[in-house]
Amino acid sequence: MSPVVAVAGCPNAGKTSLFNQLTGAKQKVGNWPGQTVEQYSGKFSIDDTSFEVVDLPGTYGLVAVSAEEAIAATYLAEEQPDVVVTVVDSSNLTGSLHLVAQIAEAGHRQVVALNMVDVAERRGIDIDESVLEDWLGVEVVRTLARRGQGIEELKQAIARSLDRPAQPLVIDYGPVVERHIGGLVESIVATSEVAGLTLPRWTALQLLAGDTVLRGKLAGVPGGRHILAAAAADRDGVAAETSVECEMELAEHRFSWITELVNEMTGTYTVATIWSDRVDRVLTHRYLGIPVFLVVMWVVLRVTADVTAPYLDWVDAVISGPVSRWTVSLLALVGLDDGWVESLFVDGVLAGVGGVLVFVPVLFALYLMLALLEDTGYMSRAAAVMDRAMRAVGIPGKAFLPMMVGFGCTVPAIYATRMLDSSRDRLLTGLITPFMSCGARLPVYVLLATVFFADTKSMVVFAMYVLGIAVAVLIGFLLSRTALHEEDPSPFVMVMPEFRMPNLRTVWILVRQRTGSFIKGAGTTILVASIVVWFLLAIPLTGDGGFADTDVEDSAFGLVSKGVAPALDPLGFGEWEQSGSLLSGFVAKEVVVSTMAQLYAVEATAEVEAASGFVEDLAEIGSSFVQAGADTLRAIPRVIGLDFVDLTDETDTALQTAVRTSFDESSGGSGQLAALGFMVFVLLYTPCVAAVGAFRQEFGTKWMWISVTGQFVVAWFGAFLVYQGGSLLGFG
């Protein structure tokens, strides 16, 4: 029978990489008995001996708290593998050596893989592995598992270890604990059914540490209850004599032992403040943290709104020019031009989907900036800063996590409320999370800000994001003082990653996935919505027109939108086109823009430019792309306020002109105020039908209706305040 090698290690120590290198392609995947956790096993051979390798779940120690730890602890105790390979993260020796020490205390034959030594060396940690070999009586092998370095040496060490008897590690836990261990070991040795389970000293240690898995097992063993009673008395005895709970007393001694070991291994036990800690002190500072967060957000939105403008214009020109011409030409080839089919493709699909695709560069820039912030570790700092600000007004701790997720998309943010402890906290967070401005709302802001606030575009977009946070905090504050009273917050530690230079590959993968998701949405949701809107615009309900040949005001869409429009009149955007866009925005926020593009395109009955040659079109696309790239580079200094070259395009697109005219007319000349109110309304009203569905699943139908109604009311009053308040103050 092949010797069995179990691979153990903390999460992120490189255990999986090492297992893969050991076993190559010879792997099997199954489930651990009675668990949903996957079990990986494989084989390797050396010197004609075949070894079976089992990959244990990542665990920090052998006191079973999580399911993964229980699996690892139970496997080691019951299966007694021939060798345990423990993977150690060399850059975090103190974190990894607890597991090494516990496995050694349990009496397993062990080989230590000192992994990620390159990372440790970069951090100036010089490790003398012979110290670990001397202290534990084990063989230590340096490995770089990702690159496959040290794997052959590790295999040799595993083979050699079979000839060596296991040397159980004995840590001195101090006179009090040792006396109780001694008494308990005597009881265990005297009970044959218990004595045979594991090393008696290890059984005693685990019982004193309060290991629930072992206690459950002993409860079913003859004589086990007697041992459990003795262990309980010993735990109480230790607590009474040391004034510290027994398991904490054990942890303190083991921690001191490991600190001393690491000190000898590395020469100096380095816990000095590193540069990441210094940066953290500023970024998470009680008073500086929030201004820094706002500046970071401002830069993100400045890049998003300003720097991408040349590419936004380029996509717009490509869609409204060559793509529209090619579409018409193709339809003419099959004899479908000049009819309702051409209208469906040009005024429905191209205007709708194209109207949203124009904003791909904007979303690309937003996702790029967010990915950079995520990968450097800043987003977790921002979450900590937000948390402090919100707790000050009674919003539950941890609420900031789903709220930050809401900057990306409201749907997962609502599901992320599950990480909160109580149903009250989950509900409160679910009610305020939709006010965080998701990526889908950005095209609406950019369109209107470009038309009405060309010089301060990024500042207006930034203001929308800040307003979203402010409204969420205000609503949370009101709810926590009224319907949802605050409960005692539960303590928990936020472990944040160290600051690091962003990994460009990771950033690129994130940006590609997210931008792809936006484009996929344009090809599915927006496409369907655009076709539905086109049909509703084509169907005449009044007037003399026929299908696809009717005055849009007489269409089904026009009549429904007209029915809603009076409610929005006090907000300055009571034209039916505006109310219609907001209605369709209930499907998804990007649809607001696509519907505007469709409605204004239909009304303007814009003719597609005369056809030119295909090759000339491709040349035009290529040259304008290069020009857009040059303009983007020249626009970068504008992020910090340096305007070397005037890149302002004074010429509005057809959609921008139509939007400007529409808002000016609906507000009696106060187009800026009405547009600002419209943006506030889009920010605050119901995010989309998917978010409503998610909310109903999480919190039930009653709260869903309260949420939807509340958001409409808040949005209406928000826009009302902006428009009417602004008019009263003379800003119109």
Next chain:
Amino acid sequence: MRLTSLLNAIEESSGPVTGIDLALRLGIAPGEVAAMLDALRASGHLAPEIAAPEPMSNCGSAGSCSMTCPGPGECSLVIDLNVTGLEIRGLSR
């Protein structure tokens, strides 16, 4: 009794607390706090927080958050805060 002091500091905090907060409170380096948190994790005093169980059963496909209902780990638009939450566990208490 360094671990005991740290665990007490965590218990006394109202809501989330960062390693920097704890280091400032205890007057030690953040790196030392990190090492002590690892020790408390290994001894079972701290454990990663566990989200509430999945309540939905018929969610759509992953990838887009627009019309389907992917869970938190399935949507590409989820912003990864890269934060691990550690909660105090009662062990045998």
